[in-house]
Amino acid sequence: MFNYPKKKLALSITLAISSVTMFPALAEENDQQIEEVVVKASPILDSQKAALEAKKQATNFVDIIAADTIGRFPDQNLADSLGRVPGVAIERDQGQARYINFRGAPFKYSPIAIDGVVIPGAENGRVARFDSFPSVITSRLIANKTITPNMPGDAVAGFINIETHDPFKFDGFAFNADLGFGQQDLGEGDIEKTALKASYSNENWGAMIYTSKNSREQITDNREYDWLSENQLGGVEFRSYEITREDEAFGGKLEYRFNKGSGRVFVSLLESEFNDHELRNQFVFDIQGGMEQFGQNAPTGTDNYVPLALVERWLQDGDYKSATSTKTLGFEYNLKGWLLEGRVSITDTENLTHIPLLRGVGGAGAFAYDLTDLEDPQAELFEVNSTTPLALSSLNYAANVVLNAKSEMDIEATQIKFDVTKDMNLFGLNSEIKFGFNSDSREADGYGFYMDFSDASLYGFMATGINPNDYDTGVAWDSDFTHGVGGTYYDNVALRNDWEAQVGDLGNIDIPAGDLIIIDETVTAVYAMATSYFDWGNLVYGARIEQTDYTSEGPTGTFEDDYINVLPSLHVNYDLGQDKKLRWSVTTGVSRPNYGEWRATTSVIPISSTISAGNPELDAEKTIGTDISYEWYIGDASMFSAAAFYRSIDNVIYVSSSNVDGGAFDPSLSGSTWSYTQSVNGKDGNLSGAEVNFIAYASDFLDVMDGFGFSMNYTMLDSEFTTLTGEKYSLPGTSDTIYNASVFYEAHGFSARLNYQYRDDWFSTTENASEPEYWSGQKRADLALSYALPSDIYGAEVSFYFNANNLTDAVDTRYVGTAATPNQVERYGKRYMAGVRINY
Template structure:
């Protein structure tokens, strides 16, 4: 449950004072300490996620990214120190600890054969093994992806790499992965961080972070936390995705990796280049040895591709005679997407007890899109196979948008005996810029076209008269010229204090901390609509489509006709005075500024009792919200503003019980929240005759109470079977509604805004299995099988008003939630060759509620299965060539209106092939 409190300024102070007092109150032991590092013997690579344990005391630590571990507050004596890493036998060593001294005890994995080392550290099995070690050792439920696993499949960006994990699926844009869904919850309900720092969204009205902005080449790993501990930001109902960039201490020696790649899309027959370079090294400063590290990387990918589209947008009329098509569009997209990224990370260890870092990531994503469209609007709806009279328009949209993300954080860790202090200051910025462009150039048919028909309600194929392709049959009707800019900036300051101690014979860790986040987001839109060209001196020749026509696109879903010359359109309106065509309503109503400050404090404790580890605590978050927007009442504009202050208390409890060294059970109860999207709370209000649309600054944050139980069994190298069940109860579910007819809106025919629902529920299960089949005889012992599946069921209630029946409600599934998602991959690898075939599946899901009162207007996305292939050959230990194929079955995107028989959108992308070479030095 989530507890609400009134504003009490002293609460955070009292919480921290009480927690710090508890830290200091425990029994004090002598200041003995054990430090060490775990590495692989032949490669020297540090190994993260290993459990290091003092058997007699039942106290343990987990090796960090650099393979290091610290055990503090150990009484003088002789002990057995064990190190457990998946794929090798547990290492045991007898050690002696003395008062106020630090014992250094390093470990190296010593496999029986070199091939075992390869499987543990490199390749498909090694990548999966690293991730499983992190998963096994975590206090909460996590899934992870190691950096080298991202390269095992043709995943272009971060979101595509995440789709391979259990419980995760993605939403695609033009066939490329963009947004990530976690456990059936859409991208707006999940948090994204870079190196633990919150990442703001470059999209204008959303919180969801489009992860196609970030190149996958610059990462060290990805970690998805599906349950939240009190020291984590609470802003994630589904999960929190952490993007971890490079560090020089991730490897033992100098490292570099260079990749050159070319790709080919068979739909557009376009080729695209890619280059990426990452490198790191460690240096000795002062009296230290290898205590300063520099890691950096640069990535560039310029992809040219496209798609063919036929969509009705829900333009069906369902009557007693059947489904009548009223409107349909043919669309052809030509797209160029350029991704460039840069990372620079410095790590410095001035002493054994202090680690300092400065981490930076910059990414720039430029999406240039030319969209040609033919818009058919029937005078009277027609059924498939029937002819009708239709108005036809040809339309052009030509825009370039640039999204940028920048994150920098400066911080460190200082240890003093049993105490650990973590501190960080960070700045994150994101934004989207669309310079002035042709937002919509419309050429209308001079007369209606008779004899227009179509076949197939799923993939409509249009049949048109001969003059449909004649440029002389159309004339310039309207040009919409627009620009927009969005900025989202967040500053944060954080500190954490940890105390390790013993209570009786039980190892205990207490931790308190605080964080302050200051966020500001603004959106600025400008729109000009040029029309009435005959009144502005345009001749018949200047208005004729013939003056603007271009070669027709290579469209595969029917006859398309000529294209539109964007330069000719821009040149035609250039002499006109823009000020005469400025659309003040469209420009001002979408402008807003939102400030959101969040102050947080937490206290948590962890105790080990035999094979049971319990972690519990509470987080407090106070939110201060301020926003500014515009109201338009049909005659005048006025500035509007809104402010709100609210807080939450969020308790959680996590337990992990070990049935054996490689078998464990987990259970957790946690609470989380997600604040409304910016477009939902922006204080805009626009009235157009009897129709109104407005934001709702009084929306409450969505709150979720979560239960998770699960079982994990690890089976040697890259082997695991896990099963989890989860339940989420979400209060204040937010949806779009129509208040027309309700008190205060009785004079309106339509009053569209956002509202809080009572509650929503999600029940689900995750299954995962992977295994390196090393028990088979050669050469079959190189086979690797990995599979996972997630099953979920959800329910949410929408309230609405019916003028005849009054207050009504209906039940829907949660938007963006697929009942079933899954992955299956079969791989094979030897020391010189690797191949992997992977299938990704997600069942249908609700895309949007078209009309809150009518389920027939709901739009769904059909089930999708994508098949990808990757093959790699090592010419030498450091040089590999690879061939990859994406979307081998040319899987389309298909959205439909309530019933799969009726198209809302059909889009095809073709297959993409990649070939490249990677040169690596470890």
């Protein structure tokens, strides 16, 4: 699928222009856009104005991304957009933004909501993935860094609210389209983007509908190491992934507004789905295992030859899928000065991973390697105990075995919100009071990563007469590494299809009771808060009370528990002048275990001699913290801000590991040593940081530099917690340093922006303190260009864009212990896209 000829971007643009001329004049000429900010010539400037004005008026510490930042300069997904916010760092999967570390915190400390409705994480109930939500739905992103009582209590580091578009933004009919085509540099994979949005409104009725589809083909080139010591390599893996990632979304909103602005009722829908189809070709070279045949250990040093290495071949045709469906019915009504707001939302999330692996074992060859450059290891394969070159494709394997891995999680959530707001005199002060109720009930049913490890004959493989060698295409891997071992692609799709035609669906796996996750959870909250206004600013104060009830079912019974958390907060917003603000707050929060941690079951994983136990008795993490910030708004669209924060965290959840006798869990395993892992509560956690943000538009300082500008933010972070054995680690996701810088120019319809992001090393979110894995620091540069035609075409504004991503050709590296012993090095290349946007 990656042998297609290259897309001709010029041809793609020509086709897009042609599509514009096909639009009939459906209404009177209307040069308005379906965006939060109406712009024609300066999308960067005008969107930043809107964002800064909203930030200035907010009663808490917040950063905002206005619609045009996403619409005019479209990012791959919403995580890429948030990556420009001070203190926010992106964690990517094979180059694609998937999660964010908000102020250096673990993912689950920052829940995600759409129009205020919290979205459960499809994988574990807590962490929603940003690559599951399209930018087409987004009017603006609100990144709350301090939390008020009307926000969920588990927003320890922050609360991210995705506001969707308002169908009443424009009168009559409006339409927006975004069509893009591109190419991934490594493997020449195709990239396609389609986003369509239409709305209609009159005096009382408003309707909006949208759809989007994104597809990306890429090669991910991977090398993985198995170290015996810092200077002794036990084995190395060469992997090449052929990946097709697709996300689709459909949704809309229907709204009726009462006369005289007294209220509204609405219904909204969002259906989104993400599918990662992954073909893996992998070869494992076991140096230590080969040398043990001679009664020796693997040699030390960076440049070696061994007369025998054991070789394995792994072939995979697998899928990673997730889907979210959210349906909301809501109303707002002003009853004699009392604003009543209600929401009922039903959200279903599905997550499914299935990666059947055919593993050829018992191959052998002599092996030479050079690790002088750990980001580009050199290797050659020879016939056993010789220097006669040996083709990797000619290796024979003594046996085939199957590793059929699967995980699944379905979550049904029902949320009910009711809020009341009233302006009144409170304690002699003009004030706004707000109080409300929220119920979030969830039913989770699934299982973690179950691995069925069997001889291939048990799957009927040997009986079919299928020979994996027959599926070797002979096509050499696309690679950014020096290609040493001569890997070739296998037709894994045909191999799996022929196999399943003989033996049936490989996904029909009997999941042991010890792997199941069955959890019911209800969080019921009430809150009350007030905003009182003074000559010098305002004071926001109040409290939220949350009751948590949950049950976790297991083979030996059901565990039940409930507890109450009282979460007060205080926010002071002091006006130092017309354009200067000082903010200070004290907040509290609670972070509950995810569903994999909370399960009342124990998994036995033979392939890794591991026993993984849930812990339904885990305590929730409790936090208290303070923030202080200074903001100076300069001119029309420039600002300087500085902030610092601290969070104290009790009961930090992490994964503990110890060695046990397998006989304690299965009599047949008696006498063997197994690794026992379980989530437990640590102590003495803290998270702190300081950030500086400067946005400068030249016209605010020098008229002669009109059109130029830049932004820069710099964040310093620190975190720590203590394990039960007294060891100290940083929290997962904390980089010591994060900074972002952008320079831009826009004038006469032309816009250009170059953005650079950097974060240094951070503790991986595996959260296993016994095997501390870290990501090495990352540097990434992206370029975005656009040009708006000076005249409308059939009443539609038309603009063209070109994006170039990962210009630094980033290499993702992970390591255990120190950077001198990386366990994974991964490349995926640059990405280019050109397209057209139409706004009618």
